[in-house]
Amino acid sequence: MTTTTKSGTDLDLIAHLLRRAGFNPTWDELQEHAALGYDGAVDRLFNPGPADPMPSDVIRRYHPDQTITQIAPSSGSVWMYRMSTTKTPFEEKIALFWHRIFATGQTKLIQGKVMLTQIEMFRKYGLGSFRDLLIQLSQDPAMILWLDNQDNHKDNINENYGREILELFAMGVGNYTEEDIKECSRAFTGWTIANMPYMSIRMRNNTLRPYGYVAWQYKFDPEDHDDGEKTFLGETGNFNGEDVIDIICKNPATPAFIARHIYHHFVADELPVPQWPFEGPKDPAAIQLMVDAYFANDYSIGAMLRAMFESDIFKSEEKRHARIKSPAELIVGTLRMAGGFDWPTQEIFKATAACGYMGQSLLAPVSVEGWMGGDDWISTGSMVQRINFASDTVGDHNKKGIRQIVDRVAERHPEGNVDPEELLDDLLELAGAIHVESDTLAGIVTYASQQGGIDPRTEDGAAKIASILQLIVSTREYQLV
Amino acid sequence: MAEQREKVLVVVQLSGGNDYLNCIVPWEDPRYQDSRAAVRITEEEVIPLDNGLGLNPGMAAFKDLYDEGKVAIIHGIGYPTPSRSHFRSMDIWHTATPDRVGEQGWLGQAIRQMDPNGSNVVTAVNFGNALPRALAAPGVPVASVGDLDDYGLLTGMAGAAQREQALSAFSRIYTPGVGSGMVMDYLGQTGLDALKGADILKQAPAMYESTVEYPDTPIAKSLKGVAQVHMADLGTRVFYTVSGGWDTHTNEVALQRHLWEEVSTGLRAFFQDLEEHDLGPEVTVLVFSEFGRRVKDNGNGTDHGSGGVSFVIGDQVKGGHYSEYPSLDVGRLIEGDLAYNFDFRGLYTDLLEDWLNLDAQEIVGGNFEKISPFAGAVA
Numbered sequence: 001m002t003t004t005t006k007s008g009t010d011l012d013l014i015a016h017l018l019r020r021a022g023f024n025p026t027w028d029e030l031q032e033h034a035a036l037g038y039d040g041a042v043d044r045l046f047n048p049g050p051a052d053p054m055p056s057d058v059i060r061r062y063h064p065d066q067t068i069t070q071i072a073p074s075s076g077s078v079w080m081y082r083m084s085t086t087k088t089p090f091e092e093k094i095a096l097f098w099h100r101i102f103a104t105g106q107t108k109l110i111q112g113k114v115m116l117t118q119i120e121m122f123r124k125y126g127l128g129s130f131r132d133l134l135i136q137l138s139q140d141p142a143m144i145l146w147l148d149n150q151d152n153h154k155d156n157i158n159e160n161y162g163r164e165i166l167e168l169f170a171m172g173v174g175n176y177t178e179e180d181i182k183e184c185s186r187a188f189t190g191w192t193i194a195n196m197p198y199m200s201i202r203m204r205n206n207t208l209r210p211y212g213y214v215a216w217q218y219k220f221d222p223e224d225h226d227d228g229e230k231t232f233l234g235e236t237g238n239f240n241g242e243d244v245i246d247i248i249c250k251n252p253a254t255p256a257f258i259a260r261h262i263y264h265h266f267v268a269d270e271l272p273v274p275q276w277p278f279e280g281p282k283d284p285a286a287i288q289l290m291v292d293a294y295f296a297n298d299y300s301i302g303a304m305l306r307a308m309f310e311s312d313i314f315k316s317e318e319k320r321h322a323r324i325k326s327p328a329e330l331i332v333g334t335l336r337m338a339g340g341f342d343w344p345t346q347e348i349f350k351a352t353a354a355c356g357y358m359g360q361s362l363l364a365p366v367s368v369e370g371w372m373g374g375d376d377w378i379s380t381g382s383m384v385q386r387i388n389f390a391s392d393t394v395g396d397h398n399k400k401g402i403r404q405i406v407d408r409v410a411e412r413h414p415e416g417n418v419d420p421e422e423l424l425d426d427l428l429e430l431a432g433a434i435h436v437e438s439d440t441l442a443g444i445v446t447y448a449s450q451q452g453g454i455d456p457r458t459e460d461g462a463a464k465i466a467s468i469l470q471l472i473v474s475t476r477e478y479q480l481v
Numbered sequence: 482m483a484e485q486r487e488k489v490l491v492v493v494q495l496s497g498g499n500d501y502l503n504c505i506v507p508w509e510d511p512r513y514q515d516s517r518a519a520v521r522i523t524e525e526e527v528i529p530l531d532n533g534l535g536l537n538p539g540m541a542a543f544k545d546l547y548d549e550g551k552v553a554i555i556h557g558i559g560y561p562t563p564s565r566s567h568f569r570s571m572d573i574w575h576t577a578t579p580d581r582v583g584e585q586g587w588l589g590q591a592i593r594q595m596d597p598n599g600s601n602v603v604t605a606v607n608f609g610n611a612l613p614r615a616l617a618a619p620g621v622p623v624a625s626v627g628d629l630d631d632y633g634l635l636t637g638m639a640g641a642a643q644r645e646q647a648l649s650a651f652s653r654i655y656t657p658g659v660g661s662g663m664v665m666d667y668l669g670q671t672g673l674d675a676l677k678g679a680d681i682l683k684q685a686p687a688m689y690e691s692t693v694e695y696p697d698t699p700i701a702k703s704l705k706g707v708a709q710v711h712m713a714d715l716g717t718r719v720f721y722t723v724s725g726g727w728d729t730h731t732n733e734v735a736l737q738r739h740l741w742e743e744v745s746t747g748l749r750a751f752f753q754d755l756e757e758h759d760l761g762p763e764v765t766v767l768v769f770s771e772f773g774r775r776v777k778d779n780g781n782g783t784d785h786g787s788g789g790v791s792f793v794i795g796d797q798v799k800g801g802h803y804s805e806y807p808s809l810d811v812g813r814l815i816e817g818d819l820a821y822n823f824d825f826r827g828l829y830t831d832l833l834e835d836w837l838n839l840d841a842q843e844i845v846g847g848n849f850e851k852i853s854p855f856a857g858a859v860a
Contacts, residue, residue: 105568108566269664324664324668353610354610356610356611357610357611357625357627359611359612367568367569367572367582369582375664375667378667378668378671379612379617379622379623379625379671380602380622380623380624380625380671380674380675380678381607381610381611381612381623381624381625381675382612382625383668383671383672383675384625384632384633384634384675384679385610385625387634387635387672387675388634388635388636388637391635391637391638392636392637395637395638395639437658437661437665439653439654439658440654443650443653443654444650444654446650446653447646447647447650450646451643451646463639467638467639467643467647470635470637470638470647471647471650471651474634474635474647474651475654476654476655476665476668476669476672479668480664480668
């Protein structure tokens with residue numbers, strides 16, 4: 001079943017795009033993008049207006065005692081505010097994408113502030129050249145500390161970062177040797193933290209204090225850099241980190257690896273990453289499409305994504321609802337449906353904590369391997385969390401977003417009492433062109449019928465509509481994106 | 482009431498790294514006094530035990546359990562090439578695979594051995610909102626309970642009648658249809674398991690009666706939940722609880738004492754409760770932490786170290802000391818940390834084989850020396 005708007009745009013397709021490139025879309029977002037047509041909507045993603053999220057000074061005025069940027073639940077909450085109030089959700093989806101691959105945890109960094117700086121870096125560089133992004137990443141203080149590159153010395157290398165940039169961040173297992181890891185690590189010696197001893201003391205003294213706080217900073221230390229000759233992936237020279245990144249970026253294994261991640265994150269659930277060396281991609285044509293775009297556009301990640309979104313592969317019916325929502329997608333999409341946040345509130349901590357309970361502690365992944373995704377998100381425990389969080393969030397008909405949905409139902413039905421089947425059609429559409437299978441629809445219609453007459457113009461009717469929305473966001477289909 | 486029940490394991494995880502030296506304190510040892518110039522349990526504070534060791538002053542209630550002969554202290558527990566990262570080290574304890582990244586939890590695998598078809602969705606119950614990896618294994622259902630009194634699905638529905646109707650709709654729309662695909666089937670099965678688990682567990686608080694007053698702390702609340710579910714006889718064999726906040730880089734002396742007070746008084750109440758209901762003999766508690774802490778203090782706390790202490794507690798446990806306290810000689814330390822001298826996988830083997838009656842070898846990945854803390858077990 002497809003719903004067609006007056007302009008002839010397939011609304012389900014627009015919703016598919018917006019869900020993947022953002023979160024569950026509101027009715028306004030859907031209308032706005034549908035008016036542009038599909039290609040126009042894609043274009044808008046890459047040329048958005050201002051993000052206009054909840055301003056950070058407002059957040060800090062409300063949460064001074066939470067020392068908001070310093071501890072994990074707090075810094076995660078700052079991001080949660082941003083995701084649920086931004087007007088450019090694609091930017092946040094990109095940040096989530098890189099956070100999943102370049103998984104860094106504040107748990108080892110004593111502070112969350114450097115993690116927020118890293119996320120901001122993803123917003124800024126995440127759609128640009130992969131070369132620039134890798135250089136930013138290699139100079140990112142959070143990453144340096146997370147993978148111990150401050151302990152990677154000229155005369156005593158620490159391979160942690162040198163290994164992971166190849167294995168987890170850029171190429172994947174099987175495309176380099178142990179010797180390449182050593183040489184790569186040598187190239188990154190001297191990429192360190194500025195003023196480490198002083199900063200460590202400062203950090204320790206400041207950990208739990210709200211103000212006067214300084215984040216770790218990057219420094220290149222030429223004294224501690226191994227400038228000697230290195231042989232890396234078959235090339236020889238006195239390589240620095242930038243040179244190594246150049247060699248990584250021109251290797252075809254790199255865009256193929258990133259393309260598979262893009263596919264996994266934006267198109268359809270792939271196998272867990274550790275299985276990739278042994279099992280090829282689900283859709284080699286899709287990977288090739290993105291690899292070609294990468295080389296044709298100076299390693300541009302944005303070009304890869306754009307090629308993907310514009311492809312028939314992405315638009316096909318079978319790619320819709322082909323991914324299990326990550327906790328962040330589920331939570332943010334639901335918060336946006338309910339109207340996001342106008343002002344800071346303690347509710348934010350519930351949302352951030354829930355994300356962790358569902359298995360995705362923002363800014364605190366369990367390990368550098370990030371999150372596997374797919375059905376790894378689903379267990380009996382996480383299902384209870386997912387269903388209860390979503391249904392709690394939409395259950396209050398006085399929330400701005402829910403009220404808007406109710407009002408729109410009322411506009412469509414000036415006569416008052418709404419037939420349950422018609423009501424469900426309206427609600428599914430207004431809540432973001434949500435698709436449910438016919439059995440599910442029948443189950444919810446039965447529930448709606450049990451509620452007696454529903455007049456959207458009344459408080460009672462509004463409450464009943466909210467309770468139907470609670471059931472809609474509790475479905476299996478709502479777990480998918 | 483005293484019918485024979487299946488044996489039950491309760492895990493108490495101390496997250497953050499319990500400082501071994503200030504938990505089981507070698508208080509008379511000058512090497513301890515020197516290393517812990519600032520972060521020391523003093524002679525006046527320590528609760529003397531035996532063998533020249535004492536307990537953290539927060540462990541008075543724990544001492545009661547020890548005096549009843551219920552507590553096995555397992556010294557110097559750890560694993561080869563220790564990781565000082567919280568998550569990695571916890572991951573190693575959870576998966577029993579120190580040498581590579583393990584995917585399956587040791588208890589998840591144990592539960593699969595007990596109930597291969599996942600026929601009882603409450604064989605394992607976790608108290609806490611996040612599922613620890615120890616319990617995770619493909620196809621193994623685990624109920625994760627934040628608050629037992631308020632546990633269930635769709636708890637945010639406005640009225641009781643509405644919730645009833647919504648739950649009935651829920652079970653209908655989660656029932657896998659024909660040809661809806663693997664992912665939808667998996668979601669359906671998991672959702673229905675969650676629903677069933679909630680239905681079963683919500684009976685427990687209603688059936689529970691006790692004169693024991695638990696302290697008002699998060700860990701005691703979890704342990705009370707364990708007691709309630711265990712007494713309801715729902716077939717739960719593995720319980721998991723977590724006490725957080727043990728990462729005592731700063732303000733250690735006050736912090737660790739406070740945490741041990743919470744855990745000790747919670748455990749004492751739990752065992753009193755079991756005793757009141759004559760259910761003590763079926764229950765064993767494992768208390769562990771991901772690592773111990775650095776021998777030398779940092780002025781106000783201690784940093785991550787290796788070599789720690791675990792406890793096995795229960796009526797059927799032979800109380801006392803197991804393995805040895807690692808040497809505090811500077812020359813015997815490894816990178817400033819205590820050298821572990823007992824592999825935790827040996828303790829897991831004890832628990833799996835001699836308590837839960839399972840095949841341990843494939844779970845822990847080999848043969849490890851056991852300590853045989855159970856009265857009936859053959860050494």
